[in-house]
Amino acid sequence: MTKIILIFVFFSIIMAAFLIFIDLFVGIPFSKSINNVRNPFWVMDVGELSILVILIMISVAIPIKYYFKLFTKKKN
Numbered sequence: 001m002t003k004i005i006l007i008f009v010f011f012s013i014i015m016a017a018f019l020i021f022i023d024l025f026v027g028i029p030f031s032k033s034i035n036n037v038r039n040p041f042w043v044m045d046v047g048e049l050s051i052l053v054i055l056i057m058i059s060v061a062i063p064i065k066y067y068f069k070l071f072t073k074k075k076n
Helices: 001-026 029-039 046-075
Strands: none
Touching: 001 029
């Protein structure tokens, strides 16, 4: 589980750096680029936010289901 979290953090940092680089390449100032990376949810519509919430719920529910199933197998 720790490896997965570390990979997720690593890819998040790489993607944020890539987004900042693209913004700087286009001509957006660095402070505005950092603000865009830190606060992407300000520009989302209701539909996009609902999809984000559903994806977060799925990503939380699957490990909980797995550990619950593993816990019930250990009891039996």
